[in-house]
Each structure stands twice: as C-alpha cells, then as structure tokens.
Amino acid sequence: MMAPDLSVTLGTLTLPNPLIAASGCFGYGLEYEQVVDLSTLGGVVSKGLFMKERQGHPPPRIVETPAGMINAIGLQGIGVHRFVKEKLPLLNKAGARTFVNVCGTTLDEYVEVSKVLSQAEGVAAIELNISCPNIKEGGIQFGCSLTGTHDVVSAVKKATHLPVIPKLTPNVTDVASFARAAEDAGADAVSLVNTFLAMAIDVETRRPKITNVLGGLSGPAIRPIAVRMVWECYQLVKIPIIGMGGITDARDAIEFMLAGATAVQIGTQNFVDPFVWPKVLDGLKDYMTRHNVAKISDLIGTFDPTPPKPVHA
Amino acid sequence: MPPVDIDATVIANARLSRDYSVLSLAAPEVGRRTRPGQFVMVKPAGVTDPLLRRPFSVFEVLRNAAGDVTGVSILNKRAGRSTKKLYELEVGDVVSCLGPLGVPFKPVGPPVEAWMVAGGVGLAPFATLAESLAAAKAPTTLFYGARTAEELFYLDFFEKLGIKLVLTTEDGGRGVKGRVTGPLEAALKGVGPAGAMVYACGPEPMLEAVAKLAARYNQRCEVSVERVMGCGLGGCYSCVLPVKPTFAKATVGGHGDGHANLVRSCISGPVFDGAELVWE
Numbered sequence: 001m002m003a004p005d006l007s008v009t010l011g012t013l014t015l016p017n018p019l020i021a022a023s024g025c026f027g028y029g030l031e032y033e034q035v036v037d038l039s040t041l042g043g044v045v046s047k048g049l050f051m052k053e054r055q056g057h058p059p060p061r062i063v064e065t066p067a068g069m070i071n072a073i074g075l076q077g078i079g080v081h082r083f084v085k086e087k088l089p090l091l092n093k094a095g096a097r098t099f100v101n102v103c104g105t106t107l108d109e110y111v112e113v114s115k116v117l118s119q120a121e122g123v124a125a126i127e128l129n130i131s132c133p134n135i136k137e138g139g140i141q142f143g144c145s146l147t148g149t150h151d152v153v154s155a156v157k158k159a160t161h162l163p164v165i166p167k168l169t170p171n172v173t174d175v176a177s178f179a180r181a182a183e184d185a186g187a188d189a190v191s192l193v194n195t196f197l198a199m200a201i202d203v204e205t206r207r208p209k210i211t212n213v214l215g216g217l218s219g220p221a222i223r224p225i226a227v228r229m230v231w232e233c234y235q236l237v238k239i240p241i242i243g244m245g246g247i248t249d250a251r252d253a254i255e256f257m258l259a260g261a262t263a264v265q266i267g268t269q270n271f272v273d274p275f276v277w278p279k280v281l282d283g284l285k286d287y288m289t290r291h292n293v294a295k296i297s298d299l300i301g302t303f304d305p306t307p308p309k310p311v312h313a
Numbered sequence: 314m315p316p317v318d319i320d321a322t323v324i325a326n327a328r329l330s331r332d333y334s335v336l337s338l339a340a341p342e343v344g345r346r347t348r349p350g351q352f353v354m355v356k357p358a359g360v361t362d363p364l365l366r367r368p369f370s371v372f373e374v375l376r377n378a379a380g381d382v383t384g385v386s387i388l389n390k391r392a393g394r395s396t397k398k399l400y401e402l403e404v405g406d407v408v409s410c411l412g413p414l415g416v417p418f419k420p421v422g423p424p425v426e427a428w429m430v431a432g433g434v435g436l437a438p439f440a441t442l443a444e445s446l447a448a449a450k451a452p453t454t455l456f457y458g459a460r461t462a463e464e465l466f467y468l469d470f471f472e473k474l475g476i477k478l479v480l481t482t483e484d485g486g487r488g489v490k491g492r493v494t495g496p497l498e499a500a501l502k503g504v505g506p507a508g509a510m511v512y513a514c515g516p517e518p519m520l521e522a523v524a525k526l527a528a529r530y531n532q533r534c535e536v537s538v539e540r541v542m543g544c545g546l547g548g549c550y551s552c553v554l555p556v557k558p559t560f561a562k563a564t565v566g567g568h569g570d571g572h573a574n575l576v577r578s579c580i581s582g583p584v585f586d587g588a589e590l591v592w593e
Contacts, residue, residue, distance in 0.1 A: 024549075024550075025548060025549065026548055027546075027547050027548045027549075027550075031546055031547035031548050031580070032546065032548065034315040034316075034546075035315055035316070035318075035546070047550075055574075055575055056550065056553070056575065059540060059541065059551065059552070059553055059554070060540075060541045060551075061541070061550070061551045061553070062541060062543050062549065062551040063541075064363060064364055064365050064395075066361075066362060067361040067362065067364055068364065069364065069365060069543070071543075071549070071551070073549070073550045073551065076550050076553070076575060219361075219364055220361055220364070268364075270544065270548055271365055271543045271544035271548060271549055272364055272365060272366075273318070273409075274318065274411070274544065274546055274548075275318050
C-alpha cells in the first residue's frame with residue numbers, strides 16, 4: 001500500500017495533514033519548538049492578536065474541572081505589529097504554516113489587524129476570533145449575532161487576500177446558523193468550537209476560583225458537544241470546517257473528521273502532553289491502514305447515522 | 314536543552330506527616346539534567362482527573378550507591394485533589410513527569426554567604442541548592458520556618474552538608490517562636506563585608522517580606538515563586554506574575570515578554586531576582 005495521504009484542503013490552502021495547534025494553547029508556537037518540529041504540524045494558530053499589546057486578566061486565570069479546565073486569560077498578547085516583527089519570521093524559519101488569530105474591539109480593528117497581516121510575509125490564513133468568552137469589549141458581540149458575524153467576515157474578506165476563517169462560539173442556540181452566516185459573508189472555512197462559558201466556585205470561601213469569575217471550559221469534557229456541533233454545521237454549510245474541542249488522540253481527531261471536519265485543532269491537550277503531535281499523527285496513519293483509507297480527506301463527513309447494533313451484557 | 318517527558322515509576326513515597334510526603338521517582342534523565350531551583354510537572358499517569366500536571370520544585374536528585382543518578386524526588390504537601398492523589402501513591406505506581414523546567418538559582422561561592430529562607434513546603438528547592446553550595450564551599454545558612462516542630466523536615470540532611478540551621482515555628486515548639494523573617498532581619502543587620510545572597514521560597518507574603526528586607530540591607534535576593542500553572546512550557550499564560558518594566562530576562566527563543574509586565578513564571582521563572590518583582 002502507498003504511504004497514506006494525510007493532506008487536506010481548506011479553500012485555497014493545502015495542509016500536509018489535518019492537525020493544527022489551537023489558538024491560546026500553543027503560545028506563539030515558538031514556545032513548543034523545543035518539543036515538536038513545527039513543520040510537521042498541519043498548522044499553528046497564534047495567540048489572539050489585537051492592534052496593540054494587551055495585559056490580560058489578573059491571575060488566577062485557570063482552574064481545573066472534571067476532565068477539563070476553565071480559563072480566563074483575557075487575551076494577553078503582544079499586538080499584531082510585534083508579532084509580525086518578532087515571531088512570524090521565526091515561525092517561517094521553523095517551517096510552520098501560521099494561522100493568525102485576529103481579535104478586535106471594533107469592526108475596524110479586525111479590518112486593520114487583517115490588513116497588517118496581509119502585508120506580512122508567510123501568513124497562511126486569518127482565524128477571526130469572534131468567540132472569546134472572556135473579554136467584555138469586542139469579539140463575542142460579533143460572534144453572538146448573525147448580522148455581526150456576517151458584517152465582520154464580509155469586511156475582513158474585502159480587506160485581505162488571505163483565507164478568512166471565523167472561529168465560532170458554542171454559546172449560542174444554533175451554531176450552524178452562525179456557520180451559514182459566515183459562509184454567506186464569504187468565509188473560506190469556519191473553525192469551531194471556542195470554549196463553553198463556565199464558572200467554578202470555591203465552596204470554602206464562597207468566592208470564584210478565577211479572578212474573572214467566568215471563563216471558558218475546554219478539554220475532554222466538552223468533546224461530545226463539540227462533535228455534535230461540527231456535525232450540525234456540516235449538514236448546513238459547504239465550506240470546510242475545522243473542528244476542535246477536547247481532542248486528545250487520533251481517535252478523537254477522526255471522530256471530528258467523520259462528523260464533517262476537514263481539519264482539526266488540538267488545544268488543551270498540549271498542556272497535558274506537549275509531545276502529543278507525533279502520537280496523533282501516527283495514530284491517524286494507523287487508522288488509515290486498518291481501514292484501508294488511502295486519503296484522509298475521504299473520511300470527511302462519512303459518519304454513518306445508522307443506529308449501532310444492540311449491545312448485550 | 315528541551316525537557317523530557319517520562320512515565321516515572323514511584324520508588325518510594327515517604328509520608329513525613331499527615332500532609333507531607335517525599336515522592337521519589339525513577340527518572341534518571343530528569344535527575345541528570347536538573348539544576349537547583351528547576352521544577353517538574355507531575356500527575357498520576359493515564360488519568361483525566363487530574364487532567365493537568367502540577368508544578369513541583371525538584372527536591373532531591375536521587376543517586377544509587379555507585380553515585381549514578383537514578384531519579385528525583387518532590388516534596389508534596391496535601392492541599393487539593395491532585396496533591397492528595399500524589400500523597401496516596403504507592404511504590405510501583407506511575408506518574409507523568411515533565412522536566413526539568415524553568416530558570417534555576419544562581420549559586421554563589423565564598424566569600425559571599427548563602428542564606429536560604431524556607432517557609433513550610435518552600436523547603437523544596439533548597440536540598441539541591443544546599444548540595445551545590447556545599448560543593449562550592451559557600452558558607453551557608455538555612456532559615457527554616459514551619460507551623461510546628463513536627464513540620465520541620467530533613468534537618469539531618471542539611472546538617473550533614475555542614476549547613477547552619479536557624480529554625481522558627483509559629484507555635485514556638487522548636488527554635489524561635491514566630492516567623493522566619495525575624496531571625497533573617499537580625500542576621501541582615503550583622504551581615505559581613507562580603508555580603509550575602511538570600512534565596513527564598515515559601516508563601517508569597519513571606520517572599521515579599523524577604524525580598525524587601527534584602528533590599529533594605531542592600532543584599533541580593535532570589536525568590537522561587539509558585540503560581541497556578543497549566544503547562545510549564547509558556548503555552549497557556551496562566552502562571553503570570555507582575556514584574557517591573559525594567560525586567561528584560563530572555564524567554565523562549567530569546568524573545569522576552571517585552572513591555573508587558575505580566576510574565577510567565579514557568580519560563581521567565583520560577584526563580585526571579587527579588588528586586589524585579591512587583592508585589593501585589
């Protein structure tokens with residue numbers, strides 16, 4: 001049998017494999033260069049970037065919950081200009097395919113940040129962060145409104161030649177309608193899901209576990225909900241979907257692909273196991289061999305909703 | 314050098330008290346690379362509860378009779394769910410161990426004196442530092458404070474290295490009654506002309522008091538901080554703490570956190586110059 005073909009296509013973009021490091025879970029990518037060859041990943045999504053630097057929320061910023069964690073980092077970041085100057089050249093040198101997570105407090109800021117990136121050397125795509133649950137100003141106000149989603153995607157598409165991939169929030173009644181709004185506005189793909197709005201209380205002190213009180217839940221705990229949402233979107237839109245939510249291994253990644261994801265992102269698992277990447281890649285190849293799949297893209301959306309056979313104890 | 318990630322077998326889990334244990338791990342590669350003040354990220358292997366590892370200073374670098382490094386130990390204090398599970402581990406259990414990580418202490422040599430200041434579980438980074446200082450023949454004192462006499466551990470270990478002990482307990486059960494900063498200030502008043510390097514690890518209010526005392530008496534000070542940490546590699550931005558704008562320590566790839574004055578304690582620390590931190 002020939003070597004399995006792991007490549008996937010997101011609009012005009014072809015990746016050597018479907019595994020992408022999720023925003024906010026991989027620093028600027030360079031932090032992980034010491035443990036993984038960045039060129040072996042399908043892509044790396046940067047931390048969220050505004051025009052200017054941001055301090056983020058005071059710590060504590062995370063708390064662990066059953067099979068997951070709640071974070072409210074507050075998008076601490078160096079701003080797009082420093083990113084382009086200090087990080088992007090090193091990511092290019094490392095052979096990374098760099099997706100930049102673009103944030104804004106206003107529609108104009110999304111456009112301006114995207115313009116800066118359009119002029120930079122070596123950006124693969126823009127992931128529009130319209131779904132961060134942790135900051136008051138910007139982002140989520142676009143991601144929780146169908147017209148807001150349409151407007152920001154449409155405006156950024158006009159301002160850049162780069163592929164535009166809005167990252168959707170799961171904190172809405174019907175995420176698929178947001179994927180449709182993004183598609184109608186010209187999005188090249190959608191990524192989902194961002195974290196689930198959550199909170200945890202210290203019952204001894206009756207106070208919040210993290211400074212921001214509310215935060216975003218990630219990790220294996222959210223995976224079944226994220227898989228469901230990817231499947232819902234897959235049935236409604238034609239543009240590629242990048243699926244994520246609690247992926248820990250190849251089996252999880254394949255589950256998202258069967259539900260309709262063209263590529264997947266791995267986030268929280270980087271904290272659990274920074275050496276996760278080659279393990280998942282090997283697992284994908286193993287699955288393809290066992291199931292006689294020559295091209296991984298042949299798996300996309302091949303979930304079979306026929307009820308499972310009864311299981312008897 | 315990149316950290317290693319291993320499934321390490323528990324060699325021993327010596328319960329020192331109801332809350333404290335010394336968890337010894339078969340991790341020779343981690344042990345060989347560890348420098349005093351560095352840390353490891355640890356959790357029971359193969360479980361999602363806890364999902365994330367927790368940071369621990371390397372307590373001892375373990376050696377066999379021939380002197381070969383066989384692993385590391387951590388000083389664990391039962392405080393939450395994760396540390397409770399580590400306290401309950403038995404010989405033969407397996408933990409995920411990532412390390413060594415972080416910025417180590419800068420050991421001094423004679424004639425400068427080395428003063429290690431430990432509060433409670435803050436003793437953890439000082440066993441390896443003490444060995445290093447003893448090898449450099451630096452005159453070394455351990456100022457060690459705990460709640461009670463029963464929670465003063467490993468005194469023999471430090472005495473055998475020729476380290477002078479100054480003990481305090483909150484209940485007066487052993488040594489000076491009160492906080493460890495009392496005897497430290499008395500010593501700072503009488504510091505010799507060669508000066509002292511103060512190393513501190515313990516609760517943040519103690520670190521603040523020690524750093525301010527050292528500054529007042531014009532002595533250098535390094536503190537090892539502990540913050541809620543997610544990954545240990547600079548990926549998650551959970552463990553940040555405020556530093557003065559002048560702070561320019563290089564981080565991963567030679568690129569610092571720049572103007573932002575919240576820096577990641579996992580890669581810019583856990584050891585910081587006490588004068589660089591902003592106390593909240």
